[in-house]
Structures are given as C-alpha cells and as structure tokens.
Amino acid sequence: MTPASNRAAVRVERTTRASRAGLVVAALVLLALVTLPRWGDASTMRILVEFIALLVLAQMWNLLAGYAGLVSIGQQAYVGLGGYALVVLADDLGVNPFAAVPLAGLVAAALALPTAALVFRFQGGYFAVGTWAIAEVYRLRIANTSALGRGSGRTLKAVFPLARESREITTYLLALAIGVAALAAVYGFLRSRYGLGLMAIRDSEPGSEALGIDVFRTKLGVYLGVAFGTGMTGALIYLNLLRISPDAAFSINWTAYTIFIVVIGGIGSLEGPLIGTALFFVTRELLSDYGAWYMILLGALAVGVMLRYPRGLWGLVTDRWDVRFFPVQRRVALDPAARES
Amino acid sequence: MTWVDTILQGLLLGGLYALFATGLSLIFGVMRIVNLAHGDLSILAAFLAVVVVESLGWSPFAALLVVVPVLAGLGYALQSLVLNRLLGRGILPPILVTFGFSIIIQNALLETFSADSRRLDPGGVETASVALGSQLAVGWFPVITLAVAVLILVGLQLMIGRLSLGRAFRAVSDDQETAELMGIDHRRLYALAMALSLAIVAVAGVFLGIRTTFTFASGPDRLLFAFEAVIIGGLGSLWGTLVGGAVLGIAQTVGAKLSPGWGILSGHLVFLAVLLLRPQGLFAKARRVA
Numbered sequence: 001m002t003p004a005s006n007r008a009a010v011r012v013e014r015t016t017r018a019s020r021a022g023l024v025v026a027a028l029v030l031l032a033l034v035t036l037p038r039w040g041d042a043s044t045m046r047i048l049v050e051f052i053a054l055l056v057l058a059q060m061w062n063l064l065a066g067y068a069g070l071v072s073i074g075q076q077a078y079v080g081l082g083g084y085a086l087v088v089l090a091d092d093l094g095v096n097p098f099a100a101v102p103l104a105g106l107v108a109a110a111l112a113l114p115t116a117a118l119v120f121r122f123q124g125g126y127f128a129v130g131t132w133a134i135a136e137v138y139r140l141r142i143a144n145t146s147a148l149g150r151g152s153g154r155t156l157k158a159v160f161p162l163a164r165e166s167r168e169i170t171t172y173l174l175a176l177a178i179g180v181a182a183l184a185a186v187y188g189f190l191r192s193r194y195g196l197g198l199m200a201i202r203d204s205e206p207g208s209e210a211l212g213i214d215v216f217r218t219k220l221g222v223y224l225g226v227a228f229g230t231g232m233t234g235a236l237i238y239l240n241l242l243r244i245s246p247d248a249a250f251s252i253n254w255t256a257y258t259i260f261i262v263v264i265g266g267i268g269s270l271e272g273p274l275i276g277t278a279l280f281f282v283t284r285e286l287l288s289d290y291g292a293w294y295m296i297l298l299g300a301l302a303v304g305v306m307l308r309y310p311r312g313l314w315g316l317v318t319d320r321w322d323v324r325f326f327p328v329q330r331r332v333a334l335d336p337a338a339r340e341s
Numbered sequence: 342m343t344w345v346d347t348i349l350q351g352l353l354l355g356g357l358y359a360l361f362a363t364g365l366s367l368i369f370g371v372m373r374i375v376n377l378a379h380g381d382l383s384i385l386a387a388f389l390a391v392v393v394v395e396s397l398g399w400s401p402f403a404a405l406l407v408v409v410p411v412l413a414g415l416g417y418a419l420q421s422l423v424l425n426r427l428l429g430r431g432i433l434p435p436i437l438v439t440f441g442f443s444i445i446i447q448n449a450l451l452e453t454f455s456a457d458s459r460r461l462d463p464g465g466v467e468t469a470s471v472a473l474g475s476q477l478a479v480g481w482f483p484v485i486t487l488a489v490a491v492l493i494l495v496g497l498q499l500m501i502g503r504l505s506l507g508r509a510f511r512a513v514s515d516d517q518e519t520a521e522l523m524g525i526d527h528r529r530l531y532a533l534a535m536a537l538s539l540a541i542v543a544v545a546g547v548f549l550g551i552r553t554t555f556t557f558a559s560g561p562d563r564l565l566f567a568f569e570a571v572i573i574g575g576l577g578s579l580w581g582t583l584v585g586g587a588v589l590g591i592a593q594t595v596g597a598k599l600s601p602g603w604g605i606l607s608g609h610l611v612f613l614a615v616l617l618l619r620p621q622g623l624f625a626k627a628r629r630v631a
Contacts, residue, residue, distance in 0.1 A: 065433065069432070069433070071432065071433055071436045071437070073377065073436075073440060118613060118616055118617065121616060121620050123432075124373070124374075124375070124432035124436070125369065125373075125374055125375025125377075125432065125435070125436055126369075126375055126568070126572075128375065128377065128436050128440075129375055129377070129564065129565065129568040130568075132561070132564075132565060133565050133568065133569065133609060133612065134613075136562075136565060136605075136609060137606065137609045137610070137613065140602075140605060140606040140609065141606065143602070144600075144602050144603065144606065252561060256440075256444050259437060259440060259441075260441075263437055263441075267433070292448040292449075292451045292452045293448070293452065295444055295445075295447075295448040296444075296445050296448045296449055296452070298444075299441045299442070299444040299445040299448070300441070300445060302437070302441045303423075303438050303441040303442065303445070306427075306434055306437055306438050306441070307423065307426055307427070307438070310430065310434065
C-alpha cells in the first residue's frame with residue numbers, strides 16, 4: 001500500500017446522519033418560531049425570550065469554559081454591563097432600543113478587553129475568583145453612580161411610546177435572531193480551523209503551542225466574543241424586563257443558572273446547553289414555589305452529575321447511541337467507493 | 342488623629358482577612374485548587390456558633406470548641422468523599438463542584454435561618470477598648486482577632502517548617518508523584534489539609550460573627566476578600582497574606598471614610614492596582630505551601 005492509496009481509501013466526515021436529519025427538524029422548528037407572533041400569545045413569546053436568553057448565556061459560557069478552558073464565575077459582569085449599556089444608549093443617547101441591543105454587546109466586549117488584561121494573569125481556580133471579583137467591581141461602581149440610579153437602578157423609558165403588542169413582537173423576533181445567530185456562530189466557529197485550534201488548546205496547551213497555535217490570542221478572542229454575546233443577551237433580558245438594578249443585573253445567579261444548565265446538560269457539547277436549558281425551564285415551572293430548595297436541588301444535581309457523569313445528560317446519550325446533531329469533530333471514515341476499486 | 346485611627350482600624354481588620362486568606366492559601370498551596378465555597382463555609386461556621394450559643398448558653402468563644410472540630414470534620418469528609426474523586430480530571434471539576442457547594446450552602450442557610458441578619462454576642466468584649474494616648478483608642482476585640490491571626494500563622498509556619506506533616510505537605514505540593522513513591526498517601530494528606538483549612542475558616546467565621554452582623558449571603562464577599570488578601574500579599578507567602586489582609590483592610594476603612602459606599606469598592610480597586618503594577622504580589626514567593 002502506498003501512502004497515496006491510503007489517502008484515497010479514507011475520507012474525513014464532518015456531518016452525521018443525525019446532523020442532516022437535525023437540520024430538517026431545526027428548519028421546521030425555526031419556521032414555527034418565526035411565525036409564532038401570528039398564532040401564539042404574548043406570554044408564550046415572553047417565556048421564549050427568557051428561554052433564548054438563558055440558552056445563549058449557556059452556549060457562551062460553554063464555549064468559554066467547556067472549550068477554551070476559561071472557567072469564569074464572573075459572566076454576570078457582562079449581563080449587567082449589557083443591560084446598563086442598553087438603558088444608557090436608548091434613554092440617554094436616543095438610540096433605537098432594538099438597535100441598541102447589539103451595540104450593548106459591543107460595549108460589553110470593549111470593557112472585556114481591560115478586564116481580560118487583569119484576569120488573564122490568573123489561571124484555573126484563581127481565574128474563576130478573579131472574574132468574580134471584577135464583576136463585583138462593576139456592580140459596586142454602577143451602584144455608586146447617580147446617573148445610573150445608584151442602588152435602585154433605572155427603568156427603560158425609550159420603549160414607552162411604542163405600542164405594547166408591536167414592542168413584544170419585535171423583542172421576540174430580535175431574541176429569535178440573536179438565538180439563531182449565537183448558535184450558528186458558536187457552531188461555525190467550532191467547525192472552523194480556529195475552533196480546531198481551540199479544541200487542541202483544551203487538550204494540551206504546550207502541544208498546541210508547539211504546532212503553531214497562538215494560545216493567548218485564541219483565548220482572548222473567545223473571551224471577547226463571549227463577552228459580546230453575553231452583553232447582548234443582558235441587553236435583551238432588560239429589554240424584556242424594562243427595569244434594571246445593580247444587584248439583580250450583576251447577580252451571581254446568572255452565572256449559577258448558566259453553570260448548572262451547562263453541567264447538567266453536558267459541558268463541551270452544543271447539544272448539552274440546549275438540553276440543560278429545556279430541563280431548567282421544565283423543573284422551574286414545576287418547582288417555582290420552593291425558591292431556595294429549587295436552587296439546592298439544582299446545585300446538588302450539578303455536583304452529582306459532575307462526579308458521576310462529567311459529560312452530562314448529553315454524554316449519557318452519546319455513550320449509548322452515536323448521534324450528534326452538531327458535529328464539531330472531524331472523523332476519519334473508510335470510503336466505500338475507494339475500497340471497492 | 343482620626344486618620345491614624347482609621348488606618349489603625351483597617352490594620353486590625355486586616356487580621357480578620359488574613360485568617361480567611363490563610364485557609365484559602367493553604368489549600369491552593371497543597372493541592373492547587375481553589376475552594377469557591379470557602380466564604381460560605383465560614384458563614385456556616387458562624388451560624389453553627391449561633392446555634393451553640395443559643396441552645397447551650399455558651400459564649401461564642403466557647404462555641405469554637407464545637408464549631409472548629411465540626412468544620413474540620415466537614416473538611417475531611419468534603420475532601421475524601423467528594424474532591425478526591427475529582428483528582429486528575431483537570432481544573433474544571435473542582436471549581437464547578439465547590440461553586441455548586443457555595444450555592445447549596447447559601448440556600449440551605451437561607452432556608453434554615455431565614456434572611457435575617459445575625460450577630461454573635463460575646464458579652465461586652467466587642468465594645469471594650471483600650472486607650473492609646475489621649476485621642477486614640479482601639480477595641481479589644483480587633484486586637485484579639487489580630488493576635489489570634491498571628492498565632493495561627495506562626496503555628497502554621499512552624500508546622501509546615503518543622504513537623505513531618507508539614508514536610509509531607511511541602512513534598513506533595515512540590516511533586517505529588519514523587520511524594521507518593523516515597524510512601525506519602527496524598528489523598529489522606531489532601532483531606533487533612535482541607536480539615537486544617539476549614540478549622541481556620543471556622544475561627545474566622547466566628548470572629549466575623551462577633552465583629553459584625555452576617556446573613557446567609559455574606560459568604561461570597563469573604564471569599565473575594567480572602568482571595569484579594571492572598572494576591573496582594575503574594576502567592577505562597579504566609580506573612581504576605583497578613584500584609585495583604587492589612588492592605589485590604591486599610592483600603593476599605595480609608596475608602597469608607599472618604600465616601601460611604603466606597604469602602605468595599607476601594608478594597609477591590611487597591612487589589613486591581615496591585616494586580617496591574619505588581620502581579621506577583623507585594624511579597625514574592627517565599628515558600629510554595631500556603
């Protein structure tokens with residue numbers, strides 16, 4: 001066998017049967033979601049906005065921690081900064097509130113640069129606490145600023161002149177666009193050569209550096225991109241809620257929900273956050289009266305999953321069946337046509 | 342004279358922060374993990390002391406006789422039953438599991454003790470003060486706290502430097518595999534380190550509860566202050582931790598004096614300034630354990 005014939009007999013598979021079937025299902029679901037304002041009611045749209053917001057937060061944190069190995073406990077910083085950027089852009093600077101949402105993402109990403117300059121000095125556990133400390137700095141700084149309403153926060157007034165129904169529909173469609181774009185961006189990124197580099201870094205930092213991957217720039221790029229997505233989601237959340245305060249916007253609960261969703265669903269996969277968010281919503285509806293007990297249950301579940309099933313619920317599925325709706329890995333397969341010849 | 346007083350108060354507050362920081366630093370030094378439930382465990386200790394004080398009628402200082410062994414046992418169990426099972430699986434699992442415990446402890450405290458703020462009453466010591474000259478006075482309790490912090494640091498330093506247990510800590514910290522070949526059971530050692538860390542945390546939590554009011558949600562700030570004291574002082578330096586605690590304490594009291602609401606923020610900002618200008622901390626690495 002010559003090397004040439006070897007090469008002819010194998011090919012690299014980048015799609016799976018499930019991913020092709022999944023594409024059809026995804027298209028149908030998307031069609032249903034886009035036409036929802038015609039047949040659904042306002043409360044469904046509000047819940048879906050919330051669902052999409054948590055899903056995007058989960059996908060962003062999963063990219064950061066599950067793929068780039070940057071275990072941040074301070075992503076609430078960008079939720080809060082995005083929310084406050086929305087209020088300032090729309091109410092103080094007269095930007096259209098819907099157009100202000102992506103701009104708020106840019107503000108978050110711009111502030112992520114100096115933040116990264118500080119927290120990238122840490123590794124591992126100290127990186128986690130460092131990001132948390134800086135989120136607190138942002139919260140306290142805003143809580144001490146009169147123009148931002150200090151501790152009591154502000155109300156988004158720019159949307160008041162709009163009719164309630166059209167505001168809700170526009171918010172919903174914007175959320176849908178952000179959700180689809182975020183999922184497509186993460187999926188596309190992980191399938192690109194940069195994504196391959198990122199996964200190489202996750203497996204071995206010195207090894208990937210030796211292969212010519214710029215570890216620092218790749219991680220920084222992911223950190224800034226995730227800040228953009230998280231900030232935009234923060235703006236979306238407060239476009240939906242209309243009322244923002246530092247304690248709520250910079251609450252560690254944003255990160256706690258996100259982490260529990262990703263860990264339970266399956267860290268390091270794109271399907272995991274989707275399953276985790278769905279599970280989170282179902283259990284929250286069932287257990288909403290229990291408050292603190294619900295968080296205890298969720299935390300215990302996440303700890304248990306981390307101990308017994310480190311790849312989460314989706315890991316259990318892929319252990320049993322070979323399904324991948326979002327295949328990001330390259331797999332070598334024998335080419336039947338080449339084998340026959 | 343009021344400024345001298347403010348700085349002195351901050352310095353003494355630093356004693357308390359050093360206590361929190363020492364436990365965190367010890368764990369990181371021995372096994373390179375950060376216990377994100379560190380602050381919440383100290384608040385758990387404070388609530389336990391409340392239970393002991395209220396049910397047995399003891400003074401909070403006597404409650405330490407119960408709270409410290411309980412927390413040490415909890416630490417041993419936490420490490421040997423949970424965290425040791427995560428060894429060799431990278432940085433992510435210990436961070437996420439201890440973060441999970443942080444959220445669980447906070448909500449369990451909320452469910453058990455409600456959201457009301459509590460305080461431990463040692464019966465007058467907390468308000469007694471000693472005059473230093475005609476215009477300056479310091480509280481007895483902050484002085485006791487600083488003294489206890491220094492005693493614990495000295496004890497830890499001696500233990501790490503002189504005792505065989507300390508030598509084993511250093512060995513595992515330097516090279517776990519070789520230490521294992523020399524017959525050291527690193528899992529048991531990790532459990533002992535966590536027990537020791539939480540025993541110190543228990544003291545810190547009870548002293549915090551005597552000094553000020555606390556609620557179920559007071560934990561995360563304790564973790565952040567401990568972390569900042571460690572970084573300001575310089576990783577791996579026990580005495581640096583004491584200085585780091587003092588710098589943080591002074592930054593907070595001076596900030597709060599300049600403008601109410603800026604106390605904690607000033608502490609954070611000094612931490613960021615040190616991180617920016619002297620990332621290795623004020624004291625370079627003297628010894629890797631703790």
